[in-house]
Amino acid sequence: MSSKTRRSELAEALDGVQRRIRNAATSTGRSADDVVLVVVTKTWPVSDIRNLYELGVRDFAENRHQDAGVKAAELVDLSLRWHFVGQIQSNKANRIAVYAELVHSVDSVRVAQRLNAGAHHHDRLIKCLVQVSLVADDALPQRNRGGVARGQLETVAQAIDSAGALQLAGVMGVAPRGEDAGAAYARLLQASGQVKAISPRARLVSAGMSADFEVAIRAGATHVRVGSAVLGERPALR
Numbered sequence: 070m071s072s073k074t075r076r077s078e079l080a081e082a083l084d085g086v087q088r089r090i091r092n093a094a095t096s097t098g099r100s101a102d103d104v105v106l107v108v109v110t111k112t113w114p115v116s117d118i119r120n121l122y123e124l125g126v127r128d129f130a131e132n133r134h135q136d137a138g139v140k141a142a143e144l145v146d147l148s149l150r151w152h153f154v155g156q157i158q159s160n161k162a163n164r165i166a167v168y169a170e171l172v173h174s175v176d177s178v179r180v181a182q183r184l185n186a187g188a189h190h191h192d193r194l195i196k197c198l199v200q201v202s203l204v205a206d207d208a209l210p211q212r213n214r215g216g217v218a219r220g221q222l223e224t225v226a227q228a229i230d231s232a233g234a235l236q237l238a239g240v241m242g243v244a245p246r247g248e249d250a251g252a253a254y255a256r257l258l259q260a261s262g263q264v265k266a267i268s269p270r271a272r273l274v275s276a277g278m279s280a281d282f283e284v285a286i287r288a289g290a291t292h293v294r295v296g297s298a299v300l301g302e303r304p305a306l307r
């Protein structure tokens with residue numbers, strides 16, 4: 070496919086997603102400006118990111134450090150914001166701290182400490198969200214989709230809040246497969262209240278993917294993480 074065709078394909082998909090975000094926001098009396106579209110570019114080439122940048126997107130996310138690090142280095146000429154949304158191995162946290170502005174997926178005290186060490190080392194301040202498990206039965210670990218059990222939420226939030234190079238910014242959640250997304254995001258908003266009690270400015274709520282971002286916005290999401298609805302079906306699952 071020529072890049073011109075790809076550009077117009079992306080423009081059309083982006084336009085549709087932005088319109089849906091606006092409609093979902095205004096239908097609940099919120100402003101569309103309250104919701105940040107973060108485009109998840111995992112598996113897609115940097116040429117797509119350049120196209121989306123030229124179409125006005127500034128917030129991009131990856132879920133694996135190996136890919137994020139390479140793309141961030143290739144795109145240093147653009148002033149875009151990198152979000153990290155994947156599970157973090159603590160031995161990579163150090164390097165994620167080089168490029169990430171907002172890490173959505175902090176799910177342990179250890180990861181918070183490693184990110185803080187990396188942020189200090191690179192003289193950066195990194196905003197962090199606590200990723201919260203949204204399974205209905207919190208006693209069960211949330212397989213595959215990650216997040217701290219809600220009973221551990223405050224411990225991890227405090228660890229971020231007291232880390233000098235991190236800023237506690239809010240919460241993130243992934244709706245469990247096969248569960249009602251509206252109910253899952255209501256649980257996330259409850260977690261958001263607990264985190265705001267620790268730090269009032271920690272008001273970000275990252276929720277919603279291609280399949281359910283309108284549900285998430287109606288529940289109160291401030292950041293939606295959308296991949297396939299903008300870029301198309303991913304070439305291969307990994």
Ligand SMILES: *Cc1c(COP(=O)(O)O)cnc(C)c1O
Nearest residue numbers: 109132154278279294295296297
């Ligand atoms: C891939 C991914 C997304 C985007 O998923 P789509 O269904 O393609 O919109 C959002 N959040 C996380 C954590 C992801 O890994």
